[in-house]
Amino acid sequence: MKNVLIIxxxxxxxxxxxxxLRKRYNGHIVAGYITGAEPKGELLETGPAEIVDITDKExxxxxxxxxxxxxxxxxxxxxxxxxEAKPQLAxxxxxxxxxxxxxxxxEKNCAVFTPSSIGVFGNNTPKDKTxxxxxxxxxxxxxxxxxxxxxxxxxxxxxxGVDTRSVRFPGLISYVAPPGGGTTDYAVDIYYEAVKxxxxxxxxxxxxxxxxxxxxxxxxxxxxxxxxxxxxLVHRNAFNITAMSFDxxxxxxxxxxxIPGFTIEYRVDPLxxxxxxxxxxxxxxxxxxxxxxxxxVYDLDMMTKDMLxxxxxxxxxxx
Ligand code: VAH
Numbered sequence: 001m002k003n004v005l006i007i008x009x010x011x012x013x014x015x016x017x018x019x020x021l022r023k024r025y026n027g028h029i030v031a032g033y034i035t036g037a038e039p040k041g042e043l044l045e046t047g048p049a050e051i052v053d054i055t056d057k058e059x060x061x062x063x064x065x066x067x068x069x070x071x072x073x074x075x076x077x078x079x080x081x082x083x084e085a086k087p088q089l090a091x092x093x094x095x096x097x098x099x100x101x102x103x104x105x106x107e108k109n110c111a112v113f114t115p116s117s118i119g120v121f122g123n124n125t126p127k128d129k130t131x132x133x134x135x136x137x138x139x140x141x142x143x144x145x146x147x148x149x150x151x152x153x154x155x156x157x158x159x160x161g162v163d164t165r166s167v168r169f170p171g172l173i174s175y176v177a178p179p180g181g182g183t184t185d186y187a188v189d190i191y192y193e194a195v196k197x198x199x200x201x202x203x204x205x206x207x208x209x210x211x212x213x214x215x216x217x218x219x220x221x222x223x224x225x226x227x228x229x230x231x232x233l234v235h236r237n238a239f240n241i242t243a244m245s246f247d248x249x250x251x252x253x254x255x256x257x258x259i260p261g262f263t264i265e266y267r268v269d270p271l272x273x274x275x276x277x278x279x280x281x282x283x284x285x286x287x288x289x290x291x292x293x294x295x296x297v298y299d300l301d302m303m304t305k306d307m308l309x310x311x312x313x314x315x316x317x318x319x
Pocket of ligand 1: 079080081117118119142169170171172181182183184185
């Protein structure tokens with residue numbers, strides 16, 4: 001029986017991952033949350049929930065002991081643009097929080113998944129088909145915490161034998177939980193605006209390519225990597241994974257196939273544009289495919305069809 005703690009269970013990934021884990025496993029799948037971000041609806045009704053502040057090591061340890069947790073999904077983080085506005089808090093949550101999780105995992109023999117990101121790469125990283133093993137030299141606090149998180153997670157595996165694994169998520173697109181201030185989140189907002197108003201004011205310039213992925217594939221990756229045969233893993237923290245790469249013009253044209261009158265205009269946000277330009281245009285995810293059979297299902301057209309139909313079913317969406 002698998003007992004899993006999801007720290008940050010009410011965030012963009014956590015709110016869907018917790019439900020998916022509860023469908024797959026029959027153990028305790030505990031929704032960790034902080035005051036002010038309480039679980040609601042299905043997330044609250046389908047399993048246990050506990051207050052878990054990642055900056056409080058004893059609180060993490062108490063929940064791990066109470067439910068005999070064997071796996072921790074550490075999803076607590078500030079996303080890139082928010083982290084630039086609050087770099088000290090981003091470090092506190094991203095790094096002091098991760099250290100607490102890894103120490104509890106060391107003491108109580110838990111496996112740990114902490115998502116990394118394409119944000120680990122910077123301007124001097126090869127931009128096209130970015131290799132698995134290459135320069136990680138970001139100029140954002142978000143990227144710094146993700147590189148340091150990869151290094152610390154690998155250290156805890158090598159030094160203490162903690163089973164740490166991770167993926168470098170591209171931009172994630174979902175119709176469930178609204179995004180929280182990421183650079184790639186224009187690719188979420190564009191769908192909401194397409195349904196709500198038929199017009200989108202884009203903060204990222206045309207021609208700016210970034211890797212993206214539909215949330216169902218991201219959830220599958222987060223679960224599949226933790227179920228992988230450890231003897232097959234050459235890498236651990238963290239694997240490049242991707243599903244597609246596009247710029248605003250490409251996603252807008254795809255939406256226009258289903259909403260013919262959809263229009264886009266550009267009001268570039270200098271901060272998010274600078275971050276986006278420092279990230280890869282496309283990743284090479286061969287290692288993930290070879291070491292744990294990673295393979296996405298959704299391409300851009302499949303994602304657009306599903307996003308628009310789900311958002312239209314949800315009615316006029318207030319964001
Ligand atoms: C962000 N959506 O934009 C997140 C993600 C790769 C991007 O890390 O900050």
